[in-house]
Amino acid sequence: MRRRDPKGRLEALQAVVAALAHPARRQILLTVHLRGGSMTAGGIAGRFAHAWPTTTRHMRVLEAAGLLSHERVGRTRVYRIDHSRLDHLKEWLSWFDDAPKRRAKRRR
Amino acid sequence: MRRRDPKGRLEALQAVVAALAHPARRQILLTVHLRGGSMTAGGIAGRFAHAWPTTTRHMRVLEAAGLLSHERVGRTRVYRIDHSRLDHLKEWLSWFDDAPKRRAKRRR
DNA sequence: CAAATATTGAGCCGATTGGCTAAATGTCGT
DNA sequence: ACGACATTTAGCCAATCGGCTCAATATTTG
Numbered sequence: 001m002r003r004r005d006p007k008g009r010l011e012a013l014q015a016v017v018a019a020l021a022h023p024a025r026r027q028i029l030l031t032v033h034l035r036g037g038s039m040t041a042g043g044i045a046g047r048f049a050h051a052w053p054t055t056t057r058h059m060r061v062l063e064a065a066g067l068l069s070h071e072r073v074g075r076t077r078v079y080r081i082d083h084s085r086l087d088h089l090k091e092w093l094s095w096f097d098d099a100p101k102r103r104a105k106r107r108r
Numbered sequence: 109m110r111r112r113d114p115k116g117r118l119e120a121l122q123a124v125v126a127a128l129a130h131p132a133r134r135q136i137l138l139t140v141h142l143r144g145g146s147m148t149a150g151g152i153a154g155r156f157a158h159a160w161p162t163t164t165r166h167m168r169v170l171e172a173a174g175l176l177s178h179e180r181v182g183r184t185r186v187y188r189i190d191h192s193r194l195d196h197l198k199e200w201l202s203w204f205d206d207a208p209k210r211r212a213k214r215r216r
Numbered sequence: 217c218a219a220a221t222a223t224t225g226a227g228c229c230g231a232t233t234g235g236c237t238a239a240a241t242g243t244c245g246t
Numbered sequence: 247a248c249g250a251c252a253t254t255t256a257g258c259c260a261a262t263c264g265g266c267t268c269a270a271t272a273t274t275t276g
Contacts, residue, residue, distance in 0.1 A: 052254090160223080162264070
């Protein structure tokens with residue numbers, strides 16, 4: 001029930017939501033996912049209007065957030081999606097699922 | 109099944125995720141929610157370390173994203189949460205729920 | 217009406233973001 | 247070893263962000 005390391009979880013949530021805040025990064029993630037979960041850097045960059053280094057940087061942000069990882073294969077780098085980190089966000093969102101559950105704190 | 113206005117939906121998603129990208133704004137939203145769904149501006153601002161106008165600005169961002177709305181009551185303003193917009197984000201996240209569903213597009 | 221209260225608006229300012237181009241790095245084929 | 251290819255690193259620069267302080271605007275109360 002991963003309830004360990006609340007500080008780390010907060011940071012992870014922050015990294016994830018910040019990474020998703022940019023449309024290009026959301027699209028990168030979705031593109032890789034829909035194409036089977038992994039793509040080369042060039043395959044990704046080729047699909048975007050941005051200059052290649054710009055897209056590379058977005059990938060670095062996604063990787064720093066733990067949403068993407070990469071592996072070198074010959075002279076290409078293959079990026080693989082890891083959507084387990086998205087659970088942090090889903091978990092946060094689930095606070096809003098039911099009617100507000102007032103906590104054990106006297107109302108003022 | 110709200111499938112209308114794809115452009116508007118994209119913009120809404122962007123506004124929502126950008127609004128949630130800041131920890132103070134996430135906390136404002138959660139605070140209002142947990143306290144029953146509505147609070148005065150002062151009630152909110154009083155709980156944060158930031159200067160009051162700073163928090164006010166965060167509230168404006170949340171309101172622009174459709175996550176908060178307000179109503180004037182006497183000399184106070186009561187903010188009310190509207191978490192229906194969070195569904196845009198949940199919907200986007202749901203792309204990643206199952207194994208990648210390759211679309212009707214020949215693989216290369 | 218004047219003073220107190222509740223809240224926002226205006227505007228400054230340093231830090232971060234996200235685009236770009238040019239150069240560096242690493243690998244493959246000849 | 248050399249040249250072509252795949253990708254990243256470095257660094258510039260304009261725009262946005264998010265803090266702040268100091269007004270400005272309602273609204274209630276005396």
